[in-house]
Amino acid sequence: MLKIFKITAFLEGISYLVLFFNMLIIKTNNPELYHTLLKPIGYAHGFLFVAYIILAFLIKDDQKWSWKDLFVVLIASVLPFGTFYIERKYCK
Numbered sequence: 001m002l003k004i005f006k007i008t009a010f011l012e013g014i015s016y017l018v019l020f021f022n023m024l025i026i027k028t029n030n031p032e033l034y035h036t037l038l039k040p041i042g043y044a045h046g047f048l049f050v051a052y053i054i055l056a057f058l059i060k061d062d063q064k065w066s067w068k069d070l071f072v073v074l075i076a077s078v079l080p081f082g083t084f085y086i087e088r089k090y091c092k
Contacts, residue, residue: 001062005055006091012052013083015045020080052077063090 019041027034056073059065065073073090076082 001059002091005059006087008048008051008055009083009087012048012077013081015041015048016080019045049077052083
């Protein structure tokens with residue numbers, strides 16, 4: 001289960017950055033491409049975000065995380081590069 005969480009954390013972080021890139025860079029330079037990419041990127045990121053949250057709750061006891069640790073893991077999901085930090089620090 002930890003391996004799946006690590007993969008999900010990595011992919012969720014990538015999808016978050018791609019979503020930001022789409023919103024900040026592509027939107028200003030090419031609005032048509034922005035609207036074409038927004039839905040599939042948004043759906044992928046939404047799915048990965050929900051999977052990350054559910055998996056965090058499922059592996060909390062296996063990893064012996066306290067509620068504070070779980071809170072940090074959950075907050076990291078809304079910060080850019082946060083899931084990469086969690087993958088390195090909390091997934092041993």
